[in-house]
Amino acid sequence: MPMSQSFKDRLFPVLETITGHYRTPFHIYDEAGIRKTGSSLKAAFAGIDRFREYYAVKALPNPRILAIMKDMGFGFDCSSIAELRLSRQIGGRGEDIMYTSNNTSLEEFLEAANDGGSVLNLDDISLIAKVPEMQELICFRYNPGPRRTGNGIIGNPVESKYGVSHDQILDAYRQAQARGAKRFGIHTMLASNELNYTYMVQTADMLLELIAEISAELGIAFEFINIGGGLGIPYQPGAAELDLITMGKAITAHFKSFRQVHDYEPALFMESGRYITGPHGVLVTKAINRKDIYRTYIGVDASMSALMRPGMYGAYHHIEVLGKETATEQEIVDVVGSLCENNDKFAVQRELPKIVDGDILIIQDTGAHGSAMGFNYNGNLRPKELLLGEDGKVELIRRAEQVEDYFATLRFEPDLLSL
Numbered sequence: 251m252p253m254s255q256s257f258k259d260r261l262f263p264v265l266e267t268i269t270g271h272y273r274t275p276f277h278i279y280d281e282a283g284i285r286k287t288g289s290s291l292k293a294a295f296a297g298i299d300r301f302r303e304y305y306a307v308k309a310l311p312n313p314r315i316l317a318i319m320k321d322m323g324f325g326f327d328c329s330s331i332a333e334l335r336l337s338r339q340i341g342g343r344g345e346d347i348m349y350t351s352n353n354t355s356l357e358e359f360l361e362a363a364n365d366g367g368s369v370l371n372l373d374d375i376s377l378i379a380k381v382p383e384m385q386e387l388i389c390f391r392y393n394p395g396p397r398r399t400g401n402g403i404i405g406n407p408v409e410s411k412y413g414v415s416h417d418q419i420l421d422a423y424r425q426a427q428a429r430g431a432k433r434f435g436i437h438t439m440l441a442s443n444e445l446n447y448t449y450m451v452q453t454a455d456m457l458l459e460l461i462a463e464i465s466a467e468l469g470i471a472f473e474f475i476n477i478g479g480g481l482g483i484p485y486q487p488g489a490a491e492l493d494l495i496t497m498g499k500a501i502t503a504h505f506k507s508f509r510q511v512h513d514y515e516p517a518l519f520m521e522s523g524r525y526i527t528g529p530h531g532v533l534v535t536k537a538i539n540r541k542d543i544y545r546t547y548i549g550v551d552a553s554m555s556a557l558m559r560p561g562m563y564g565a566y567h568h569i570e571v572l573g574k575e576t577a578t579e580q581e582i583v584d585v586v587g588s589l590c591e592n593n594d595k596f597a598v599q600r601e602l603p604k605i606v607d608g609d610i611l612i613i614q615d616t617g618a619h620g621s622a623m624g625f626n627y628n629g630n631l632r633p634k635e636l637l638l639g640e641d642g643k644v645e646l647i648r649r650a651e652q653v654e655d656y657f658a659t660l661r662f663e664p665d666l667l668s669l
């Protein structure tokens with residue numbers, strides 16, 4: 251199922267009023283839906299002593315959304331200076347923030363240590379010596395290499411640039427310990443948009459086994475394992491949802507067995523982005539042109555600068571046409587933006603109700619990796635973001651980019667180097 255029936259029931263009847271007031275295009279997010287998913291995630295892991303979700307900020311980096319995460323008790327997973335500042339702006343401090351960068355620069359380390367710090371999740375053994383100051387609590391990102399096969403989007407761990415290899419992992423903790431680290435965690439992220447819950451169970455299992463080995467070898471205890479993000483959502487109508495409840499039960503059972511043998515259990519951390527907000531956002535855009543050549547093209551007032559997934563991965567995003575949800579007259583069209591790039595298409599050869607200029611299209615599942623992946627190629631500007639609040643009010647939470655924003659980086663002090 252793409253967007254939930256509940257979101258649809260609350261949005262569609264008022265969508266014309268919203269488009270009349272704010273003008274298309276825009277992304278609109280559903281606070282009630284986000285909170286519901288957040289609660290079900292917490293409920294699924296309630297049997298584990300300490301569970302915490304660190305929302306992957308890159309999925310939807312908007313302070314208003316991050317404030318909802320904070321309110322639900324979630325932390326933040328950051329990978330850049332801007333994401334750190336966003337998280338701190340809404341009050342994230344210290345162990346509320348995981349800093350999971352890769353190819354990390356000194357500037358990033360310094361920023362991560364600012365303002366009460368963050369939990370450093372180091373991506374490589376060489377970074378131990380490069381951290382300006384070793385923290386008490388340190389985490390490494392583990393890459394199991396040939397021990398695991400990756401999933402579709404992330405790929406084979408052997409070819410992935412992330413993480414510390416199996417051969418190096420023991421040494422990584424030993425070296426961190428020698429530099430003064432006293433508390434430890436471990437992290438991995440092997441999947442993206444994975445709908446098969448057993449993959450995440452195997453990941454939790456793999457990390458529990460690994461920390462037992464490392465603990466035995468080095469005499470250290472682990473405070474947490476972090477199984478990363480990558481929980482999938484069904485983009486296609488009729489696709490089965492991830493079985494969160496069974497996944498929670500299976501992982502909880504592994505934690506309890508671990509406790510029986512080792513007399514303690516670590517905390518379980520997760521850093522989902524897509525699963526939490528993905529289904530709870532839609533891109534609302536208006537049909538402005540129709541073109542019949544070898545194919546029929548429906549031109550809309552948004553482009554792939556607002557949603558890159560279809561163009562970049564050929565990803566499916568379900569589309570409905572307001573007021574024509576049950577229309578029987580269908581035709582096969584490509585839904586396109588205005589970029590001079592032939593992959594600027596939201597849908598290719600899709601059967602949709604017959605669309606005329608002025609129709610409102612609802613492009614679904616844009617609540618994660620949607621607006622955030624936007625860009626300015628071809629001078630295209632990213633649309634505004636709205637929030638449908640739990641109170642039923644609609645709030646502007648990011649204004650649309652304007653041409654002046656595009657020109658902002660062209661205003662600078664002259665700097666000419668004569669050679």
Ligand SMILES: *Cc1c(COP(=O)(O)O)cnc(C)c1O
Pocket residue numbers: 306308309327350439441442443478479480481521522523524525618
């Ligand atoms: C992108 C990313 C996530 C979030 O991935 P989702 O597929 O949105 O759950 C989590 N952790 C890391 C390190 C990431 O790079």
